[in-house]
Amino acid sequence: MSILEGNNFNGDDASHLAQIIDHINVGVWEFDITTKDVKWSAGFYSILGYKPGEIECSYNYFLEHLLYYHDKPSFLKAINTRNEDNTNTVHVRLLTKATGYQWFESTTKKWENGNGPKFTGSLININQAKLLALRSARNDSFFNETGSIAKVSGFEIDVPTMSLSLSKEAFDIYELTDQVKLSLEEAISFFEPQYRPVLNEAIDNAIKFCKPYDMELLFRTAKNNLIWVRAKGVPIIDDYGKCIKIRGIFQDIDNIKKKGLALQSSITLLNDQNKRLQNFAYIVSHNLRSNTGNLQFMVNLFEESETDEDKAEVFAHIKSISGSLITTIEHLNEIVKIHTEIDRERKTLEFEEVFKNVVSALQSNIESTDAKIEYDFSKCPVINYIPAYLESIIQNLLTNSLKYRHMDRQPVITCRTVKDHNHIYMIFEDNGIGIDMARYGDKVFGMYKTFHQNPDAKGIGLFITRNQVESLGGTIKIDSTVDVGTKFTIRLV
Numbered sequence: 001m002s003i004l005e006g007n008n009f010n011g012d013d014a015s016h017l018a019q020i021i022d023h024i025n026v027g028v029w030e031f032d033i034t035t036k037d038v039k040w041s042a043g044f045y046s047i048l049g050y051k052p053g054e055i056e057c058s059y060n061y062f063l064e065h066l067l068y069y070h071d072k073p074s075f076l077k078a079i080n081t082r083n084e085d086n087t088n089t090v091h092v093r094l095l096t097k098a099t100g101y102q103w104f105e106s107t108t109k110k111w112e113n114g115n116g117p118k119f120t121g122s123l124i125n126i127n128q129a130k131l132l133a134l135r136s137a138r139n140d141s142f143f144n145e146t147g148s149i150a151k152v153s154g155f156e157i158d159v160p161t162m163s164l165s166l167s168k169e170a171f172d173i174y175e176l177t178d179q180v181k182l183s184l185e186e187a188i189s190f191f192e193p194q195y196r197p198v199l200n201e202a203i204d205n206a207i208k209f210c211k212p213y214d215m216e217l218l219f220r221t222a223k224n225n226l227i228w229v230r231a232k233g234v235p236i237i238d239d240y241g242k243c244i245k246i247r248g249i250f251q252d253i254d255n256i257k258k259k260g261l262a263l264q265s266s267i268t269l270l271n272d273q274n275k276r277l278q279n280f281a282y283i284v285s286h287n288l289r290s291n292t293g294n295l296q297f298m299v300n301l302f303e304e305s306e307t308d309e310d311k312a313e314v315f316a317h318i319k320s321i322s323g324s325l326i327t328t329i330e331h332l333n334e335i336v337k338i339h340t341e342i343d344r345e346r347k348t349l350e351f352e353e354v355f356k357n358v359v360s361a362l363q364s365n366i367e368s369t370d371a372k373i374e375y376d377f378s379k380c381p382v383i384n385y386i387p388a389y390l391e392s393i394i395q396n397l398l399t400n401s402l403k404y405r406h407m408d409r410q411p412v413i414t415c416r417t418v419k420d421h422n423h424i425y426m427i428f429e430d431n432g433i434g435i436d437m438a439r440y441g442d443k444v445f446g447m448y449k450t451f452h453q454n455p456d457a458k459g460i461g462l463f464i465t466r467n468q469v470e471s472l473g474g475t476i477k478i479d480s481t482v483d484v485g486t487k488f489t490i491r492l493v
Contacts, residue, residue, distance in 0.1 A: 027104075027123035031059060034116040038062070047104075047125050049097030068093035068101050079108055079119060086110045091130065094123070103130035157184060157233075157246040159207055166250075173229065173252050175221040192218040192226075199231065207243050210235040216257060228257035265473075295321045346384045351377040351417055351426070354387070358394045365402050371411035373398075380417040380424050383492060389468045390492075393426075396465045397488055401430035406483065428488040435480040444478055 027044030031037070038059045045052050048066070055061065067075060071092040078090035087109045093101040108121040153169030164184045171178040174190060184203075188196055195217040202213035214232040221227065233248035298318045305311040355375055359366065366373060383390070398413065405411040413430045435444065445466040469476045469490055480486040 029121050029123070031119040031121075032116065033118065044123060047123060048094060049099070054097075066094050068095070075106065078106065079110075091126065102127040152249055152251045155233075155248055155250050157203070159244050159246065170250050173219075173221070173227075173250060175223045175225065190219055190221065192220060194218075202231075202233065203246065206233055206235045206246050210237055210241070210243050216253065227252060227254035229253060292325070295325065346386055348382055348384050349387060349390055350382055351375075352381065354390050355394055355415060358391060358398060362395070362398060362402070365399070369402055369405055369411055371402055371405065371413060374412070374414040376414075376416040380419040383417075383424050385492060386472070389472065393465050393468055393490065396462065397428045400462065401428070401432055401486070404430075404432045404486075406431060406433050406485075422493075424492045426490045426492055428490070429485065431485040434482040434484050434486055435478070436482050437478075437480055445476070 027047045028041035029044055030039040036059055038057055040052075040057050042052055045054070055065075063072060071090075074090050075092050078088040081088060087107060089105060089107045092104055092106055094104050096102050103126050105124045105126045106121055107124075108119050110117060110119055112118075153171075153173055154167040155170055156165045157163070158165070162184055164182060164187055166174075166178075166182065166187070168178050171180065174182075174187075176182075188199055191199055198215065199217060202211075202215060205211040206213060212232075212234045214230070216228055216230050219227055219229040230251040230253045231248065232251075233246045235243040236245040236247055238244050295318065298314055298321060302311055302314040302318065305314055352375065355377070359373055365371075394415070397415075401413045402411065409431065411430065411432065413428075415426065415428050418425050418427065437444075445462050466476050469492065472493070474493060475491045477489045478486065479489070
């Protein structure tokens with residue numbers, strides 16, 4: 001059998017060479033540019049699944065029926081573009097008899113003889129290797145794109161050298177170019193100070209005890225953006241159970257984390273509001289029912305009274321109950337106003353100015369009790385708050401301290417503000433008679449809850465104060481000791 005159909009080689013060497021080529025799964029072809037004649041080896045037919053003579057051996061048949069149309073430009077370019085050694089290689093898809101299109105590596109060479117220029121070439125089936133490469137590239141592209149979308153990156157710590165390797169996506173999270181080389185210490189320094197010891201301890205535990213870690217941490221990028229990230233590391237051990245590497249993921253979870261925190265804050269606020277609403281509903285039901293029941297009883301008693309004296313006495317009770325009912329309704333109206341005024345515009349307020357206005361309004365009370373009023377707002381002089389709320393909070397606390405002063409000493413009342421991170425606190429202290437917290441601690445902020453025999457005690461001021469503070473997302477805490485004094489710590493924002 002000759003190497004090329006229609007072209008016989010002379011001698012035993014040529015015959016031997018033809019047999020070798022035809023049995024190594026390589027197709028050989030020749031194309032005469034001048035005559036357009038094409039010759040294919042038996043191996044050419046074989047690797048496509050055909051027998052010699054089963055398909056037309058022509059240049060046109062190859063281009064129009066065997067070569068995949070999308071690969072035609074690259075094949076023709078390979079023929080017409082030569083390297084220094086007059087050869088060129090291209091990957092193309094050819095139609096096989098039994099398995100459809102498969103990938104082949106086509107190598108062509110141009111050469112000259114006395115009859116004009118010719119092309120010779122070879123075809124090798126590379127379908128399996130090509131598909132593996134395409135799948136690998138597709139997977140790489142898929143995972144890179146997925147990682148970019150999910151903002152997930154990879155890292156590796158080599159334990160013996162404690163060197164750090166980061167993926168490109170990690171540098172995107174750091175907001176650095178991937179040309180920057182970061183040491184492990186430098187990489188950890190981007191985390192907020194309170195989280196660095198936590199991360200260092202997790203890495204130490206992974207190295208010493210092969211303990212994996214998965215944590216959410218605050219991280220400050222190179223461009224000073226504060227974000228939440230997830231760091232998950234898994235120890236890689238050797239045959240002796242010793243950690244030699246830590247591999248893991250590093251993910252930007254800022255949007256998810258902040259939404260989660262906001263949702264949790266909303267749930268907490270909603271739960272608090274529901275509790276206040278339940279308490280409010282109970283108060284409305286109890287107090288109004290009590291007053292209206294008493295009023296109805298007195299009206300019936302008035303109708304049954306026979307003497308003017310009895311009627312006058314009953315009527316006096318009716319007036320008292322009526323006044324109490326009006327007061328209760330006014331108190332309840334104050335509570336309703338708190339929830340309807342939450343959306344009122346906040347303004348930038350100066351603590352000192354608001355405090356002095358309240359002190360001025362209560363001046364007669366202060367003078368009559370010889371109270372000493374002190375304040376210090378230097379650490380946080382201003383706040384963005386609802387004006388009526390801040391004034392009401394200060395007034396209720398100041399009135400409360402004056403009302404429950406200790407009779408054996410001069411009342412001393414102090415008010416100061418501090419700022420801790422993003423929170424603003426107002427601290428209110430007095431040296432009054434105090435409250436037995438073990439006995440009344442869980443009732444201090446209840447409506448109509450009183451703990452002393454003071455005839456002026458109504459049990460409404462602290463209830464309103466707590467509702468005002470909590471309606472704007474703040475908290476109020478009390479520390480008190482009998483005969484020593486009381487301290488309120490209010491987180492306003």
